Amino acid sequence: MCGLVCLWNVGNEEMAARMIVKLEHRGPDATQITSLKGAPVIMAHSRLSIIGPQDGAQPIIQGTDMLIANGEIYNHADLRAILGKDIFQTASDSETILHLFRSRAARWVDRLDGMFAFVLATPDRIVAARDPLGIKPLYVARIGEGLAFASELKAFDGLGLQTIETVPPGTLYDSRDGWRQWYRMPQGAARAEPGLDVEATARELRLVIEAAVAKWMVADVEVGSFLSGGLDSSIIAAIAQRQLKQAGRAPLKTFSVGTAGSPDLIAAKAVAAHIGSDHDEYVFTSDDLVENLPHVIYHLESADIDLVRSAIPTLFAARLARRQVKAVLTGEGADELFAGYTYHHAYVDDPRALADELTRSLGTMHNINLQRVDRISMAESLEARTPFLDRDLIAFAQSTPAELKLRRTDPDRIESTGPTTEKWLLRKACADLLPESLVWRKKAQFDEGSGTVAALQDALQTLTGNTGVIDRVQEGAFYEKTLRDRFVDPDLILANAGRWVADRVAA
Incomplete structure (x- = not known):
């Protein structure tokens, strides 16, 4: 890198x-x-x-x-x-x-x-x-x-x-x-053809993921893995750990961050214990956010609220990992490939629209999540790798019917996952890798599961001198001012900054 x-x-x-x-x-x-x-x-x-x-x-x-x-x-x-x-x-x-x-x-x-x-x-x-x-x-x-x-x-x-x-x-x-x-994203499939063997499809998906992980671990230095305790990073870490164990190599080093008692830290520790990784964690506070927010915004090259929020825990994870390794695996891309976001639930009865939306969102990743991961990991001289975005895995996932990715929940799953299960086929393909309670854990955004959002209020109050609740308008204004203070030509940076854009396919 x-x-x-x-x-x-x-x-x-x-x-x-x-x-x-x-x-x-x-x-x-x-x-x-x-x-x-x-x-x-x-x-x-x-x-x-x-x-x-x-x-x-x-x-x-x-x-x-x-x-x-x-x-x-x-x-x-x-x-x-x-x-x-x-x-x-x-x-x-x-x-x-x-x-x-x-x-x-x-x-x-x-x-x-x-x-x-x-x-x-x-x-x-x-x-x-x-x-x-x-x-x-x-x-x-x-x-x-x-x-x-x-x-x-x-x-x-x-x-x-x-x-x-x-x-x-x-x-x-x-x-x-x-x-x-020279490359065009393959169009996503919507409905399953008659007679499709779902069990065989899940098994094949597992093999493709395993091949992607093996490929993206190639290096002349040790490769670790981010581990938030969510489904995506847990799957990648579990497969990587299995492959290292089979090769007779040292356990995978995994890294998680969050505020004290945050869901991500608890879940990540449980996953690490289950797969047998060499786990390390960092507990951050609002004071850490106060100290590092300007650094995050400068390296992120964006003042977008959602990108900044998710970049904060990424920074602490990258800094933690860089103490031990030069490269890490991440779970980026699984949500876009397998319908993992909450807003995807609106598409549960329209597989064609869901397939089109997943294809669209894959094509915009470079300007949002991939920019965040690249900029923040590289700010700490750490290479972040994204096995879910392997070309072979993208091709296979896009050929998989969208109706297998987002499904009405089985009755015995309602309590843990709600009326609709996102990433259903991915969960099925990798169910044996992790405890059932973790495989079917409800998704949380990285900034929420890590406790960043709550700590951010305290940090922003300190940084702005405002003792009241900081709303999104005030938050965004502070981020933009911080960015402007760091660059000679801030308008040029902001004109090209990564940002979330609401141009979703209608459900």
Whole structure:
């Protein structure tokens, strides 16, 4: 995981240095600035070494071509075997991007399996691309006749720019051929075909999830796991722990946070005991929020109320985990794939609308939850991985009928889950991994289950000097003021900030 900056036909090394220094939290292991002989390009890279830690420094140069990348290519070993091991100079997974490009294979970028954002330059061409869902960020700004790319908005702050664009998920830019969308989200299925074997579907889903977890644990460093005690992170942690145990390796390190006595801490401790993970927790207070809110908002690059609220416990979890590991698994994406939010209940009698809504929400994750996870984990130099957003798992989940994801609750489940059960098929597929009371635990938002919302009132009163109840308008105004105070060009940041948008498919 890394921070990157690329200047094409614009600027100089001093400008690149000013930009990359603002991203060094993304990669504290090494920072390098390089120009390509004979080409109008300067690349800067701050590295967090995960794969190929000894020789994977970037930018990577092969002949007259140069690459910088952020993320992980999980099928890099297979690609090495296909492309020919002799052409590789490093053990870095990122080098496969460069050789795929140089192979001139049709739709070469589609062969990359992982989470990534990269910029690649030749003497007369610049190419940039982003992974299917936008797990890894990439922005671009036009400066005169040139282009400037960077991993975060803050790298552009103070340059006097008028506009910045997000490189869309699943999209590639080529200075020779323009923009093209190389990945399209598969449309979700609505109803089951006659005779569908639900038990077999659940078993197959389990196998696909297990394969995704195994793939997303590949690293040359130890990988831990966030564990909130909710269904999604518990499933990922339980499978990861099983795989480590089968391989004869040390127990999975799991991490949870919350206020004293919060539901998340209690549930996470129970899950950790059940699966046998090496568990650690951090109990935070309103004083911790007072101290860290400005830090959260600066790194989040957003003043959106809901994003800030959920970013707070993410920060404490990332900080806790980084003391022991460089990378963690998370449960992000399960709600969007399997209908896990409370508002999905309105779609229980309309599987077609539910399938369309899940497809829509998957396509917006890069601007909300994935931005939160990336920015806040990287603020602590921690790589966050999202196995539920594996391409194979997305394809399988989207082919699964929506009516199996959200179902009218069985009579004996009503007391614990309400009249409608979200993520029904996911629960069924993984029911043996966890105690029944945990498998069917009612979902809580991360900021609620962790106790953040309650502690936030006290923190905001301290920060604003207002002793009364802080409503959402006042809360949002404080977040925006805090953001404005941290940036030279706050309007530019706010214009591109991640935010929740109510554009849901009608039920």
